[in-house]
Amino acid sequence: MGRTVDARPFDSRDNPMDSTWHTAWQGPDIVVFHDDAEVDRFKAADVQRVIFVQHGSGEHLGDLSYSVVELPDEFLLLPANTGFAGRVHFERLAFWAEKRCIFWAHESHAPLPGRLRRGLRLLKPALPIFGRVPRVELQDTIARWTLVGPQTWDERKWQRIALSRPFATAVEAAKPRLRA
DSSP, rough: OOOEEESSSSSSSGGGOOEEEEEETTEEEEEEETEEEEEEEEEGGOOOEEEHHHHHHHTTTTEEEEEEOOOOOOOEEGGGGGGEEEEEIIHHHHHHHHOOOOOEEEGGGGGOOOOBSOOOOOOOOOOBEEEEEEEEHHHHHHTTTTTTTOOOOOHHHHHHHHEEEEESSHHHSOOOOBBB
């Protein structure tokens, strides 16, 4: 089981001028840092599913809104500024490919309860704050999301390339789709 330094969810608005987040591998663990202080830690082997929620086309890492990491007893919400999709995902692509636990959702099909989001954004859903959420509180919400996967970033990239070829949509439409 991971540990959290503070019981309340962290919000990057606490100190907006000096606030930096990042995630990193430390042995078998994934560690979340806020201003270079360890905030949370969890075992990568405990990850049951990772959902990358994106806006736009999802072709670029900048299209990521947030990540949801499903652990045995809870979910971990990681805003894009934590770098989870970049550093943690890309440093161990083989680990994630073997685990077959990466799923994707468009933010318009993956709404979070209001208390888990911060601030108001004009014409776009507000992004979540970092924190752990008990499984019972979020599992029904996530069950209603439209997910695609399991599919690594590279598999998504090659699928986009294949779909961009002439007549590809007719061929792809005949194939069964993987859904969570």
